[in-house]
Amino acid sequence: MPTRRAGSAAALLDDGRMMIIGGYDERGIAEGLLASCDIFDPVAGAWIEDGAAPLPRSRWGHGCASLQGKVYVVGGCSLQLDAPSQESFMETLRQCDIYLPKENRWIPTAPLQIARSGTRVVALGSRVLTAIGGCDDVFGRAETQPTVELYDVENQHWSVLQHRLTHPRTTAGAAAIDGKALLVVGGAPSYSTVEVYRVQTAADAGFAAREGEKVADLSDGRMGCQAAVLALPSPEKTYPVVERRCVVVVGGERCDEDVPEYQRIKQLAGVPVYDTQLGQWRKDDIVPPLPCPRTAVAVCVGLARPLMRSTQTTSCVPLPGTHKSTL
Template structure:
């Protein structure tokens, strides 16, 4: 307009009557810098402006930033804006947050302003993620108490979205004790409970990505002896039955080559290729492996790639910038400080800068494009509390950070929502249930709700914003675990999601994109009705 010969290009002023000064300044600044400088309310306004004036790149940036910093209050504020065409991705993120954080959302001061149709949609969804169905009733009751003008017919329609038929006897007693807020008639609740289908329709969540569990130390089918596993499972769906019963639908991916392995590393590249390396195929020190395996959807089985430079077990494998990093571990009973990096395009492992000292049974995670390593055992078998930032591009790659509150090994560590979470493992006192989080900005650790049960040598993964801890064993009883516990940072609590097909320990878990596994001809495991325990 200003450079094309139109009349506006001839004048000294241009009048723009349909755009505010703030929106114009924001869009022009973004056009030159590619940056939106704003806090959360400003980001919401920027998204609205970008949508109105069709700045797709600015809108994409704002949606990503808004989705990363959701909270109950922000989600409720976001819903009216996210209904606009063009904000479908942001609306989906907000809805998923509401479905997975309903107890916290119901406590928010702005919760009563949520439209009844939106609340009914949440309560009626199979994907509603609550510890027990009673929490859905509590949310509906709190909304009705804050909106006493609601017609009885509308209240009845809302309460019918609560699945009373899924409730245990204990939950039903709590419902009767709570009752309905006035002025709703007391017999309405009894009528709804009598009308409810028994057993009620289960809630069933199908994640947008696939959780994959690879190999591990397990038991033979007759439970007579331990045996390294070849099995590779992926979780199709998480199901909530009656009361506290939780089950997982599992399917198979192609098994690992015989005889299986445990204490190995695994990682996915771009969410569609799965790499497995190292570990052990039996229980003596001489059974440590160096082989590397690769699987992608175009293959019926696993392809053997270039082996590690050094055999290793008890080590983490992480992916960063399209490369794999195998950090430390143990070989022939000796702790290692060496690090190797794998280039998938060249199919070659190369040495990388070493860790400051030998360690094994440690954990590693990638946060904001950086590798962090925690805990483990030293070469003398001492439990470590260290946390270090490992940068493979530097000659001296390690930077020691604030140590964990508890020395531990055989634990899990994962990055969720800008923090590092460390859970479980083994310490000087035996099984550890302690759970702590590290904040990069402050350099400090915070102790959180402990694990419900021991998970030494467990697998971990981050799925839909939750930290999952799978399997492992108890050092006190040496019993293998089949439980899957999930921690939701927004609720600050652990939930049991169900069980593995069989008890497993010393195995990794990875996340793949759904198209990678959906087309596979998979066989369900049949473990669909086992209580979570």
Template sequence: MTRSSALAGGGLPSVAAGAAVGGWTAVGALPSPRQWPSSEESAVLLDDGTALAAGGAVVRGIGTGECLLFDPGSRTWQPTGGMQQPRLLHSLTKLEDGKVLAVGGMVQTDSLPFTYLATAELYDPARKTWTPAGKLATPRALHTATLLPGGKVLVAGGIGDQTPGVRRNLRSAEVYDPDSRTWTVAEPMTDARSDHIAVRLTDGRVLLVGGNAGADLYLHVRQSFCELYDPVTGTWAPTGSLRMPRSGHQATPLGDGTVLVTGGFPLTMRRARMFSAHSLWQTELYNPGSGLWTPSGSMPAGRSSHRALLLRSGRVLVLGGTDSATEDVGYAAATVYDPRTRTWTPAAGLTTGRSYCSATLLGDGTVLAAGGTVRSGMADPGYARDLLTETSELFTE
């Protein structure tokens, strides 16, 4: 870590002593390498215990409609009904009736013109088929989709065309009603954002955390502003801001109702593949009662584009990712956070280092990590294309 990031962080990493936590076991591979750049795309656990992976990119920036089911019994992936529209940078949300809602996204991200999708689809696990689920009022990608109390889904922010050919981060929000399969325009957010994280709090409100506030294709400005959506009144309200602006981060609800934020790109702006400053190691804890963020124990190292999940034990597993200085490799390192002591303990490393992967907590308490980016940028001999992986593995605490 650099001296500048240490000075900005306000503290050194707090790492608990002891043996590494848990272990990883390789399981059946995906049919082909692929990545899921947004954590909203991660595979969804179905009621029968299988995990549904839908869409993503089989080559960097090229979306697919292929869908797969992971069977924890056989530890293998099997094909299931494909989506009607190839997409990446979309969202997957399991509904109360067990179906899965796929929303928005893009067909491809590697060449102009960009097309943002307004379509939505429903996956029926019984029939293993997708059917149309209405259309968004505003096409979008890199948004969030959150299941609300009562079964509706809040879709917020993202990127889209505010005017033809002019990409902008979006303030708009919409609510999906699964009973009528219709969309209703909601009150717009206080601030436009994409690549943010949404967390449903224990009282049913939705917390939006950080994200990008930049206004064009190549320039990204991280933001610290956070806001709350109240599903009862249908309104947004500002809440406490992050101490450090970030995107490419994760926000994980803890057992006591607080929210842990880890990693991410810092405030500095980037153009194309040029980065400045390292990914954040400093973590923050949100208290819904006070609406304030406070520093929490720092991770052993900074990372972005990682995944973080709450384990059955109440601890948080952070896995994979990369660093904002180069974004050229997928990390194999993993670490576990204990909310009781606010300390981090090294976890067993992934068998394959990866960022932009899918990560899902399965019914038996294990964590499934699949696909992702192994190398990118100058670490990839081809440079023009990311090196993706088809490997999958399970973490047992």
């Protein structure tokens, strides 16, 4: 990447390019706080440094999602405004902003009801965003959130759902199983638990949530991970036939309190895969581990460079979503 980043976020643009937003660099969360946004073109295989307008306010730990051709950035942490640098403290944000790709500019939108960093933002359908969990740092005492907020793009308003997550979670993995269900995986403090969180819409009562469903635990508890949906081969089948919708969990770390301090943090390279049709974790190695362990990652899914076809194959037609890549 043109810029080293941790705690950043990523989103897919309508033209297939990937946008990497904010975070912090090797100087840390204060001096290294970033507002810049780089663009990755998966077809050209090239980065465009500062390829999009910078955020209105530098931040890390924010959530991000694309909806209706726009990119929404939600919450996160930033330094207090209008304070001398030596006296400025980190604060958790309610602020949300929208990126307009055609105009290459950011505009504000309605703030969250609850300040959140480490929240995961997922689009459900064509008009709703969900902000899942997160952490509100209250005068130095971190309060992990069990709540989920919904944003309706037509009403431009966030509302807190009455039903809560089974566990308060921050920096969890979250992805949409379908238009009304989220798979929520892990999160601080190194949970191995997983749940399905279902959202039910009602025209006369706004949005309401149904009871969550328990899913088998991860083999490794993790936080700082991300999750995304990929089309993958069914068990015992191979590429390029990819007819099974799966959730992949990428990166993260585990903190073990019962071991010596220098051994407590372990970054993870394994990529667990959840089969949404079977409702269980796959035991094969359909997705290989990351080349190196990492945490505080950003993940984005889009079409990759088309694969070269063999000259001996004249009737091969790839299924929709055959060529996928994660970033």
